[in-house]
Amino acid sequence: MSTTYTSFAVFGGGRVGLPIVEEFARRQVSVVLFSRPGSATKKTVPAGVEIVELDFSDVNKISAALQQRGVQVVLSTIGVAAAVSQNKAIVDAAKLAGVKLFVPAEYGLTTEGQTEGPLGDKREVAGKCSIDYLKATGIPAVQFYNGLFIEFIPWLTGFPEDPKMRVIGKGETPISFTAIIDVAGFVAHVLTTLPSAELGNRIFRIEGERASLKELAKRFNATVEYVDRVQGEMGEVKTVIGVALDSGSGSTGWDVVNKREGTGVDAAGSANLLWPGHQWKTIKEVLNL
Template identity: 30%
Template sequence: MVKVAIAGGSGQVAREVIDALIATKKHEITILSRTEATSKTFPPAGTKWQAVDYSDIPSLTAALQGTHTVLSFIQLLSDPEQTAQKNLVDAAVGAGVKRFAPSEYGSKGTVDMPWWHGKEIVRGYLRAINEEEDVLEYTLFQPGLFLDYTAFPHKTSKYLDPLQTVWDFKNRRAIIVEGYEEAVMTLTTVADLAAIVALAVGYEGRWPTNGGIRGNRVTVSQIVEIGGRVRGAPFAVEKVRLDDLEAGELKTSWNLEAVHHAVAQEDAAALLKMVSIGVLTSCTKGAWDVSDELSSLFPDYQSTSIEDFHRGLWEGKRS
């Protein structure tokens, strides 16, 4: 059993992971938050809640005393310079924390995805503090894109809200970059991510820095083929040119409509266009071809296949 601190623990992905950790019945879990607990249902039974000030490194250090592992889920968009996470790293080092996982939970690369620029800041900070000597073991939990998002508008997990992707299973359509039909995507359910994170927390060996979690490694053309099989009709595919995308142009008849809850409504349209373009172009550059370096440590764990996931979801449904 180890003591685990969860930073940003009220977020959707964090809550999926917290439930998986609680289910192991092995760890002492403390949820760190900028606010006091206000809900009768959160924090869940079996956890502790601690209000912290991420701008106060000494108090953060005190809060982390005796902690073995820190998992960060701090929202990147709310802190462009990533001051909170950098302070959390400093506090973890000061408190003698053994393991740290920054707020990742997506692609391995961030090229053409400015909304994830904060990940590069924190990655660089972690590399720098370990440059002369190994002071903090860390891993980057990277499951690729959550497979659950391709189920839009259906909610397939307890906490993760549905979000649209350029592979629209509901309406049997997809957007693909012309000439990059074999570009690779990694798709992993949030439940599989949470399970692997829980296994990693209990893992007694050293964490690999590259925390790749490969639920499914598929090409974009395979996603479309699978979609046609499980939905009973071929997808309508719109192909876009890479040079148009890189010029900021999305020449399609449709685009995403559902925006993340952390985004202001007045910023939604611009961000949705940016996300579509960013995911499409970054995919052509290998950003979503996640390794299985972490998940391969647990060969007995069987991740959910994309085809099984969608067959179970859409069977008997028309929309």
């Protein structure tokens, strides 16, 4: 008999992890936040949420902590490429602890089927410690694709701090934009309401709003500045993301292999139906435009 999950552990309490913890707590289910030593003092969590400080590379200690708390579902929100060994250790610990479901830290752009280009490199690096590695260990996994976080638009394009919107390519490719709070809410919603049998090895494609960067510039009266690459701090990372968005991978329904939009459950925003009645936040709301 399939039941719903009731016990969760979130690794990493950053910009994505902490909102997810808060959403679990709001739904009054058991959730524990695993944090690196020394970083927990900077976090404020809802009453009743336990914070456990652990070395994310210590498989045995992580496993023991998960078993002690009866954790059924582990969610990693620590950066994959920046912490490959730590994500791998968390997977190993989850396996030892008998965890039933694992959510890897691959929120954002679609990497399914990517073998070339910047996202192919990300998949190659991240996959060894997340999806592909999870498949090898036998732990069922669930992925969430949300496109570009709305909150990252200023960081990537410079707008609205700068009246010009920096765009790589033609800026005409449709992109899925989703607010972090909506991603966190959706994750907590489906993991606590869908039967466990419907969650294993599944991809959820959500979308708060859909538009191209050129459309956004027109909508908000911004001037478009077309560039080949982004200069300055983290310019290389921003360039990689900009190229990926221009290629189509910014859409949560993008089919990399066939280079077209997916249909049915593979369509952008198809999973939105699983959260009936929810009002998804718009770019205008989130950025106060």
